[in-house]
Amino acid sequence: MGRSPCCSKVGLHRGPWTTREDALLTIYIRTHGEGNWRSLPKKAGLLRCGKSCRLRWMNYLRPDIKRGNIGAEEEDLIVRLHFLLGNRWSLIAGRIPGRTDNEIKNYWNTHLSKKLRKQGFSLREAPRRSKRPNNNNNNNKNGLSDDRASEMEDQGPKIYAPKPIRFLPRLGEVSEMRMESSDASSSDSPDGDRLGFGWSPATGDGDDGLFQIGGFEHQMNYNQLEFGIDQYYGLSLQADDGQLERVYLEYSELLQSQVEMDLFQESTIVL
DNA sequence: AACCTGTGCAACCGCGTATTG
DNA sequence: GCAATACGCGGTTGCACAGGT
Incomplete structure (x- = not known):
């Protein structure tokens, strides 16, 4: 029934990745592709849990990651998308080529939030997620926890956001x-x-x-x-200078007109 | 030189959702 | 339809480093 049990964390490496581990992971994914994170460490010869491998690949090793300082145009887009979307870092990152959700989240927390506060903006704190243990019996009739359901009621109608679209062929x-x-x-x-x-x-x-x-x-x-x-x-x-601006405009128009998000998703695939 | 404090960021944790049998 | 598990996400932590005293 269901999937096979999750990997045991006993005996697995933690903390910073070594060059050798990076190489093993990169070579494996270049050969076999992403996915199957649970079985990947064993096949790749890594003493890490799949979750750790996925994180390392997504946030650091992926070839399309743009490293280095976040430019003024990107910063501007992050601020405006955050205004529209809140702390949905993955969604924001999905619209900024080469940047990861972790990077944008860190940049926001360490630079932008302070900068904006200095400029006199009052930033809304994101609602805390419930720390209640995940218990399937705790779900209400909509399949949501009580906390989550009341949170949604407070926020009004829910806008269904699209999954972030990678600007790359799959x-x-x-x-x-x-x-x-x-x-x-x-x-x-x-x-x-x-x-x-x-x-x-x-x-x-x-x-x-x-x-x-x-x-x-x-x-x-x-x-x-x-x-x-x-x-x-x-x-x-x-290299497309106008792309970031177009992305923001698409989101802005979308939220104003409340067009169905999944239709929007279809319309923004750049391939 | 030694210590303290602040900063940046990689990595971890725990939750909600999706998927599978 | 249900239970079990994987996956993905956002919040948080902890360490390395820089700068100040």
Whole structure:
């Protein structure tokens, strides 16, 4: 019944990650892709729990993460999205290419909240989540805890927020690109044209092939291709100066007009 | 040089939700 | 439909480092 038991934490490493652990995790995910976090540590040869692996990958090792100082335009967008969305860091991060929810949360807590208070803004504290133990019998008829239900009543109608959309092609989409480009020259495909790359599978059963980008050709396998596209596509989007402003405007319009969030989600996929 | 204090950020914790059998 | 579990998220903690005394 249900899923298999969660990993035991006995004997697992905690605290800061070592270079070796980072390398093991990166290599494993580059080869097998994200997901199955519970079984990943064992398969990757790591003495960490899956949760820790996921966090390390999402917040630090992912190739599309933009490191370094948060720019003025990004800061402005964070402030405005926070005004619209509150402490929904994941949603905010999903609209800022290359930034993680943890990074934005930290930046808000250490820089922006103080800065805004200095400027005279009174910041609303986020409602505390109940620390009551998770007990399924404690749910009300809507499947919500009493605390959560009363919190929602206080806040009025609930707006259903979309899951943050990564500004990157996903595994299946890359597969589609590969399928579309399975003839001799993949740059004929619309995606290849727009992204400026092409993929020519080698003959045989393996995943090897020829990846073309910017006039250069690279021999690589499918997993390396996916990794490369992630990086390339992420960088190309980061170079779009007007994107952050458009993202904010979309959210702003959405909340004003109360358009269905899931329709909005469809409309904002940038691929 | 030694200590104290503040800051930044990676990592952890615990909860709610989604998924699975 | 239910129970068990994985996953994802936001809040919090703790450590390393910098700057001040």
